[in-house]
Amino acid sequence: MAAMIILLFAIAMFPVYAHVSALSLNYYDKTCPLLEPTVTSAVKKAMMNDITVPAALLRMHFHDCFIRGCDASVLLDSKGNNTSEKAGPPNISLHAFYVIDNAKKAVEALCPGVVSCADILTLAARDAVALSGGPTWAVPKGRKDGRVSNASETRQLPAPVFNISQLQQSFSQRGLSLTDLVALSGGHTLGFSHCSSFQNRIHNFNATLDIDPTLKPSFAASLRNVCPAHNKVKNAGANMDSSATTFDNAYYKLLLKGKGLFSSDQALLTNPKTKTLVSKYASSKQAFEKAFVKSMIKMSSITGGQEIRLNCRVVN
Structure with missing residues (x-):
């Protein structure tokens, strides 16, 4: 609250x-x-x-x-x-x-x-x-x-440590639904994350547990290996999913196996509707792609500018 x-x-x-x-x-x-x-x-x-x-x-x-x-x-x-x-x-x-x-x-x-x-x-x-x-x-x-x-x-x-209520609030403020939330989260199929974005799940998770119990133990161990508690490697981190340069539905499949990277990813499994959508997109790349396209068009149609900038780095 x-x-x-x-x-x-x-x-x-x-x-x-x-x-x-x-x-x-x-x-x-x-x-x-x-x-x-x-x-x-x-x-x-x-x-x-x-x-x-x-x-x-x-x-x-x-x-x-x-x-x-x-x-x-x-x-x-x-x-x-x-x-x-x-x-x-x-x-x-x-x-x-x-x-x-x-x-x-x-x-x-x-x-x-x-x-x-x-x-x-x-x-x-x-x-x-x-x-x-x-x-x-x-x-x-x-x-x-x-x-x-x-x-x-x-x-x-929206931060990588957000829970489902915080995520829903953030998206709804922009006219985006829970379906949009799950579909757009699929963008995490591409890329890399630094340790700081998931450190909360693998070290000092709470007063009694060091590691987030929703993480698969072997996955958590691999993350702790690349991101030790007092990590000093500047660009240390992990790929967002197992095929980080290919846009596919592996993100959802891994999430169901306890291999989601962020707390905000794991949060998608804490709500009945979003969990059902995660399962749907994990089992059907076609369903994911259709939903992703629809949500991308919806998100990218939120506008607010005033001019045609001549240089993208400075206002006219």
Whole structure:
């Protein structure tokens, strides 16, 4: 109850400045017809040199949309006395911003001042999934870029230690359901996590247990091996699932076996509805992909910007 009160207070202090506005599948058909292949090319090129790019872009998009809507505020650099979102604690590990910079530069060369950074990031996240073996989908476009980015507002992002009530509250504040929560959590099929995000489950779990009892013992032991109690290895951590560069439904299968990495992953098994969905997506990749696409379109349609930024890192 106390945790819920704290969360509600945080949301009251830092409200979500977002709304759903009309987007269109053919928004740039006449003004920038080569937009999508141009963005895809930038993502492909980056992936050739860095296999972590897809996970980075997907996470970047999620973190953008959860603060003020999908307005590319996560791309803004800190300036003067303002510390931007990308410098907030949950975003320190975000990377691959250069991919969006490169895509924007290429798009500007074709269609100056026409395409928002928010649309480019949304398309890049879609490409990241598709190029990793996941589904593709038609992206509604027409987002505008925001002019405000505050590190303090990153406290609104759902944390890896959240329980199901906190997760539900966080998602519902953005018009997202429990189904969206479970489907979008499947994005954890891509990527890597540092020890700090799951340390709470493998050391000093509570007053009587050192390890979270919901973790499979052998899995917990492997995590403790790479993340000892007083870990001093800067980039130590673990892959999000057994196929961390392939977009599939392994995340759900592992979760049912006690091999979910975060407390927030395990939390999906503590609610009857979300547990049923985890089982459904674990048994059917097709069902997961269909739900993921639907929820991604829904999340990425939360908008809140005002301009078409010429440089994704600074306001006009």
